[in-house]
Amino acid sequence: MLKTLKQATLGSLKTSGVFSLVQNSRWRQRRLLILAYHGISQEDEHLWDYTQFMSPEFFRARMQLLKTSGCTVLPLGEALNRLYANDLPDKCAAITFDDGTADFLGQAFPILKDFDFPVTLYLTTFYSHYNRPVFDVICSYLLWKGRDLSVNLKTITGDDETVELSSEPSRRSTLQRLQQRARESGLSAEEKDAMVATIAKQVGVDYDELLSKKILRLLKPEEVTRLAAQGVDVQLHTHRHRTPRDRELFLREIDDNRRSIQAMTGACPTHFCYPSGNYDAAFLPWLKEAGIVSATTCDLGLATANSNPLLLPRMLDISSLSSVEFAGWLSGVSAALPQRRPAYDMAG
Numbered sequence: 001m002l003k004t005l006k007q008a009t010l011g012s013l014k015t016s017g018v019f020s021l022v023q024n025s026r027w028r029q030r031r032l033l034i035l036a037y038h039g040i041s042q043e044d045e046h047l048w049d050y051t052q053f054m055s056p057e058f059f060r061a062r063m064q065l066l067k068t069s070g071c072t073v074l075p076l077g078e079a080l081n082r083l084y085a086n087d088l089p090d091k092c093a094a095i096t097f098d099d100g101t102a103d104f105l106g107q108a109f110p111i112l113k114d115f116d117f118p119v120t121l122y123l124t125t126f127y128s129h130y131n132r133p134v135f136d137v138i139c140s141y142l143l144w145k146g147r148d149l150s151v152n153l154k155t156i157t158g159d160d161e162t163v164e165l166s167s168e169p170s171r172r173s174t175l176q177r178l179q180q181r182a183r184e185s186g187l188s189a190e191e192k193d194a195m196v197a198t199i200a201k202q203v204g205v206d207y208d209e210l211l212s213k214k215i216l217r218l219l220k221p222e223e224v225t226r227l228a229a230q231g232v233d234v235q236l237h238t239h240r241h242r243t244p245r246d247r248e249l250f251l252r253e254i255d256d257n258r259r260s261i262q263a264m265t266g267a268c269p270t271h272f273c274y275p276s277g278n279y280d281a282a283f284l285p286w287l288k289e290a291g292i293v294s295a296t297t298c299d300l301g302l303a304t305a306n307s308n309p310l311l312l313p314r315m316l317d318i319s320s321l322s323s324v325e326f327a328g329w330l331s332g333v334s335a336a337l338p339q340r341r342p343a344y345d346m347a348g
């Protein structure tokens, strides 16, 4: 209901010329739109999770809209320097991708290159080195793949119990049980991967084939090296995609992540993105201590010169956002309308 109303409002604001009034205003010129993306589907990933994935056609249409709307897309570092120097060009935007799933290389990057748009990739590095699909994410995907089935958990968790996977709540509770079992048993990455292979078998998915297609796998270190050589700005997202509430463990996440990225790219990353958008006031001094110059959240909004550089808002662009809503963000009009924060289960 709110969405329909908002679409109608945005539509009439667009036709009445309010979009162009706002987008050419001093108000918008002092603001930076940081766009956030995750994955661009190789197959059906966007049908499984539309908040994390979009189809290549959809992403290309977004980039086209960015171009035709006359936005200036700057590299993140330059955009932030100019934001705080009150020197932004008109309708400025920066593009960021979180995590570094392998589809970035084959799907997202060629499209970005076509438009000559700079991009920042916030890379989490543990699974880049280990290079098997991320446990929680691949479990969720496989349960969705088995959505026409009932499976017995005996070979997976040891529980002789059959669960049906047709409904979203049932898949979610099954996923929680798998995560809990992995946690309680203290499974290693290899043991968790063996569990994933068993789940794949149960839901009739050829795991080797899925691996060869690199679905839900992260970029390999050598792929990151190649992307960095082609101008992709690779920045921090923690080593294990987590933000411990303990200073030493938190700093270790940054340090491991930074050393990994530096070895891949030859450059020292200083920009950070909170995994899953999770932030806490306690992190700010630790980030400063680690020499971090900016940190982005999943909080919706445009950044201004008054924004805390370690709590920057972004606009997480998802498949369910219509093109008029997206254009509303480019122009700045949407930032003035009431927002309902979407549910980003695993976002960030």
Ligand SMILES: [Zn+2]
Residues within 6 Å of the ligand: 098, 099, 237, 241, 274, 275, 276, 347, 348
């Ligand atoms: Zn992430």
